[in-house]
Amino acid sequence: MNNEQLIAFRRELHRHPEPAFAEVGTAARVEASLVGLPVTVISGVAASDLSRVINLPTKDTLATWADLAVGSGVRPERAAYFRDNGTALIVDLAGDRAGPTWGLRVDMDALPMLESSALGHYPADEGFNSSVAAMHACGHDVHTTVGVGLLHRLSDRGFAGSLRVLFQPAEEGVRGAQTMIDARALDGIDHMLAIHVAGGMPFGEVVGSFTGGMATRKLLVNFSGRASHAAGMPEAGRNALIAASTAAIGIMGIPRFSTADTRVNVGTLLAGDGVNIVPAAATMTCEARATDDEVVEEVTARIREIVAGASLAQGVEHDVAIMGQSATISPDEEMIDLLVNAFSKHPKVGKVHRTQTFAGSDDANLMIRHVQLHGGIGAYLMVGASSPGPHHSATFDADERTIQLAVDVLETLLREHP
Template identity: 65%
Template sequence: MPSLSEAAARPSIIVVIRSLVDFEQLRALRREVHRNPEPAFVEIGTAARIKQAIDGLPVRVLTGKDAHDLSSVVNYPSPQTLDEWEARAVASGVPAESARYFRENGTAMVVDLAGDRPGPRWGLRIDIDALPMRESADPAHFPVANGFAATNGAMHACGHDANVAMGVGLLHRLADRDFAGSLRILFQPAEEGVRGAQTMIDAGAADPIDTMLAVHMAGEMAMGSVVGSFTGGMATRKLKVDFTGRASHAAGSPETGRNALLTAAMAALGIMAIPRFSSADTRLNVGTLVAGDGVNIVPSSAVMTCEARATDDEVVDELVDRIRSVVEGAARTQGVGAALAVMGQSSTVSPDDEVIDRIVEVAGALPEVVEVIRTQAFAGSDDANLLIRHVQRRGGKGAYLMIGGGSPGPHHSADFDVVEEAIPIGIDILASLIRQN
């Protein structure tokens, strides 16, 4: 069987028809990525596999500081964690030198493919990370039954493995360069927790883009269904608060201590008591609280994580301001220090009608697409919205395309999966969209 690069050298196979070889190799790539899932910022093997799958194509690949700026990332994986995932990547078959490169330089990748004539620059976000959860071991679960279920404690429970296959497949489909303009694919780490897009924005990766697209599998939709674009969604801020107090003997000298645990508990209750807004749908949640050293010690430290979401970007900013006030007030009450940091963020999305109309037109012309929904309200949060908004603010356009994935279970569940035949549908839509400039 020829490699993906060899297949790309034969446009009559890749471009005109989707041959069995093309689909088999896309499926094999998807299964290899699914078998070896990696959480946020440790997608070392995934990045290496993407790079290997596009070797030989007429592309320019940007990595490291040219692809993302990691300087402001809160809770970036520790050296020990990076070492562990590097070793896992090598054990899974990734060449040691490639694993070491992405371990040391980060896992984001920007891939540019130029057409053979002038035209606009398209951008496409492909998320590559997995979730820190275990996959179902049920023998009836399709990845288990076919021998590619994950066993390393992480799972592609949101379809990013299929998204990777779509991105790689699109580069091979367009490798004949028979289109106007250019395509820039942003293979983005750390979508879960909405942490990765801002790092790519900070590196300038989205600056040259005229039309910014995101594509994603929609597990709850049947294969053959397409949504022209998500709309709305929830802006979010994921927050981490470090409380610093003073330890003392809980019986012998409690008055000399400064209780970080009590302060964090007060802040947690205060955050959940922040009033909701009449002008937007809002969500608040305190997710974790870790504190203390022993039953007879006044706790000197505590770490709390929480999140705010809203269907309005200004409202989520206001919620964060109020959370900050609650934290600072609780800290002053107990004489404890508190430092609040944003771990992840996203915005709402307002796609452009012109782009949606073109997606709907292209998708509706494909025989394998049986249903086209022009727009659909987005109930969650995705930091691809930040990329779309960034391009729009610079005068460009954007939309968030959804491809029906036919999962037997909901997103972020142990039995999530996608119908693999949906992957070429996404490639068909994107390739046709770019070729028909």
């Protein structure tokens, strides 16, 4: 694919965004874009183990997104395959001589929000903005396109070692990376990279790697009580809503830590059937974040204790499950050196930051850490994208020149590494 074809591919992804674990059309388009290349494509359970995922999309939800994919031009049999077998893809490309195994994580999912259709929003002006209840408001369409572009660029196999591109579902909510780790997709990788566009950074400005970030745990909490008449026999009930509410207030009262920056949040609380019924069930979602991995474990443990105490006080049962998670990132200096060197050779790169602290959470960090724990090295590069609106907003957009810049830099990195 040349640059114009990559831009067209990115626009097709942007026009047809899909949320976490429902990236049916996206996966099919990636697969179709690689036909004829000397690659091995792995999908299904060999690419992503979904057995431990909490709150996967329902069959009806997946069917809806699969139907939309078919309506947008995806072959029905491929839409059905990714609907039924998961959307992750592993794509392997062997070089022409011995060398390290490179890994590149690119995420595919969109956010469940509506995109701006206002005059002046570039995707709307050019006719490729989303018209469904999802939007690529964080640049994952660009990341996916970079992965496809790199595979095309290196298809002559003129590099040492091999490349494994991991097309990951469900980065939003930090749920997808662990499913690929559990499927052993990261085993054997020596050099692990992830890439992200930075909307608030101008095009031509780049970062060798994120550092820090926030480890997080996303929790689903269920409370099970007993219904009864709220006036006729209130003492017979076991109020799950009161337990959940007590827990929510307790969670928000967890003290901050002197050794790390921490965040807690209760995001949703659903309970009850009627005004005159003691609520028998309640469901809450909450999260803990910290700039230290041990601290996030401590905060999570305190959340569990608060939930247990609130449940005991109201005589209800409870269970707590982790929906998503990520770790902090400590990139390797050797890898940053390689990236900075590759950036320095690109004519469109104006300013290079060696590192930059990351304030959010991204589960690519789990992949990088997995490789590091097994003797490899890793980093998370960032490319300025000059977005007119912030990430996760209806007016986010990425300068499409970032696609070629990122592919160029990654190509240089792999071709010049001994």
